[in-house]
Amino acid sequence: MRKLAERTKVIGISRIEESLRILEQKPEIISLGAGEPDFPAPKKVIAAAKKFLDKGYTHYSPLQGKIELLEALTKKLKKENKIDVTKDEIIITVGSKEAIFLACATLIDPGDEIIVPDPGYIAYKPIVEFLGGKAIPLQLKEEDNFEIHPERLKEIINRKTKLLIINTPSNPTGTVLSRKVLEEIADIIVENDIYALVDEAYEKLVYDGAKHISLASLNGMKDYVITTQTFSKTFAMCGFRVGYAVAPSNIIKEMKEYKICTTLSPSPFSQLAAVEALKSKKHVEYMRREYDRRRKLILKRLKAIPDMHCQKPKGAFYVFPNISKFGMNSEQFTQFLLDRAKVIVIPGTEFGKYGEGFVRLSYATAYEKIDEAMDRIENVLTKQKI
Structure with a gap:
C-alpha cells in the first residue's frame, strides 16, 4: 500500500480549524475561538x-x-x-x-x-x-x-x-x-x-x-x-x-x-x-481601544461566574481562564459549552500539555456578540446543573 511521509503525522487538524467548519454548518453558534481581527482592513x-x-x-x-x-x-x-x-x-x-x-x-x-x-x-x-x-x-x-x-x-x-x-x-x-x-x-x-x-x-x-x-x-x-x-x-x-x-x-x-x-x-x-x-496609526489605535473595551467586558463577565478564575491579559485579544474547578478537563469543558451554550471556545491543550485546565476565549468579535456569548456561558455554568 502506498504511504505518505511520516513527517505528515506531526501536523494534525487543530480545534480552531474544526471550529470554522462547525460555524459554517450551524449559524446559531457564537464563536469566541477566532484568532483574527473582525475589523476590515483600513480603507x-x-x-x-x-x-x-x-x-x-x-x-x-x-x-x-x-x-x-x-x-x-x-x-x-x-x-x-x-x-x-x-x-x-x-x-x-x-x-x-x-x-x-x-x-x-x-x-x-x-x-x-x-x-x-x-x-x-x-x-x-x-x-x-x-x-x-x-x-x-x-x-x-x-x-x-x-x-x-x-x-x-x-x-x-x-x-x-x-x-x-x-x-x-x-x-x-x-x-x-x-x-x-x-x-x-x-x-x-x-x-x-x-x-x-x-x-x-x-x-x-x-x-x-x-x-x-x-x-x-x-x-x-x-x-x-x-x-x-x-x-x-x-x-x-x-x-x-x-x-x-x-x-x-x-x-x-x-x-x-x-x-x-x-x-x-x-x-x-x-x-x-x-x-x-x-x-494608518489612527486606525490601529481605534481598533486597540475597541479591543480594550471588549477585554474589560469579557473579564467582568468571567469574574461574575463562580469558580472561574482569569488572569488579566495585557496584550493580544485573548483571555485564558482557569476552568479546573468545574470538574471537566479542557476538552470536555469546550464540548460542554458547544453542546449546551452553543458557544465555541478553544481548549487550552491546543496550546500545549500545560494548557490543561484552561480554555482560550477571543474577544476579536463584536461587543454585542461577546455579551450574548457570555450570557449563554454564565447561564449553563451557574443556572443549569453541570
Whole structure:
C-alpha cells in the first residue's frame, strides 16, 4: 500500500480549524475561538491595493521583498521597535507564520532541542518537529502571570539547545513580557550562546499602560535574535498575507534560499498596500481601544461566574481562564459549552500539555456578540446543573 511521509503525522487538524467548519454548518453558534481581527482592513489600504492592481502589479516580486516596503520597515523598526537594521536584515514573507518556518528551517538540524512556550502558539511545536528538531516545553504558570520564569528556563537548557521561541504579547495568554524579564532572558541567551526567535504578531495590541519591548532592541542582542512581525493582527490584513522577519544578514540570506523552494514571494500589490498600512496609526489605535473595551467586558463577565478564575491579559485579544474547578478537563469543558451554550471556545491543550485546565476565549468579535456569548456561558455554568 502506498504511504505518505511520516513527517505528515506531526501536523494534525487543530480545534480552531474544526471550529470554522462547525460555524459554517450551524449559524446559531457564537464563536469566541477566532484568532483574527473582525475589523476590515483600513480603507486607505484597500484603496492602495486596488490602485496597484489596476497599475498591473500582478507579477512576481523580488525574493526578499519590494524595496518600497523594505525601506519603510527599516524606518518603522528603528522608530517604533528601537531595532536599527538595514534592508539586508529584513525579508518579507507570506504572513509571519512563513517567517517563523523559514527561520526554523535555517537554524534547526535534526536532533536539535528547541524550547517552546507552553501554553504557546499552536504552530511552534509542529514546525520544530517537522524539521526534525525536538520541541522542549517551557512551562508558563498562571501564578507567574504566564511570564517566562528565568530559573525554569535555565533548568531545561543544555548543550543540545539551539533556539528559544518567545511570543510577546502572547497567544493564548495575552501576557506581555516586562523589560526586567526580557533582560534576564537576554543574559541567559548570551551565556548559553543560543538563538531566540521572537514572535511579535500582536506588538501594537497592549493595554493598561503595558509597553511592548522587542528583545532585539536590548543592548548586544541583535545578533542573537530573529524577530517576526505581521500586518495581519495590527492592521486587520490577514488576507493580504504579509509578514516579515528581522535577523542578522547571514540568516536572512539563508532564509531567502529556502524561500525559493516555498512561496517565492508575497503578492506585490499586498506589499505596496502594506506600505500604506504603516501610515494608518489612527486606525490601529481605534481598533486597540475597541479591543480594550471588549477585554474589560469579557473579564467582568468571567469574574461574575463562580469558580472561574482569569488572569488579566495585557496584550493580544485573548483571555485564558482557569476552568479546573468545574470538574471537566479542557476538552470536555469546550464540548460542554458547544453542546449546551452553543458557544465555541478553544481548549487550552491546543496550546500545549500545560494548557490543561484552561480554555482560550477571543474577544476579536463584536461587543454585542461577546455579551450574548457570555450570557449563554454564565447561564449553563451557574443556572443549569453541570
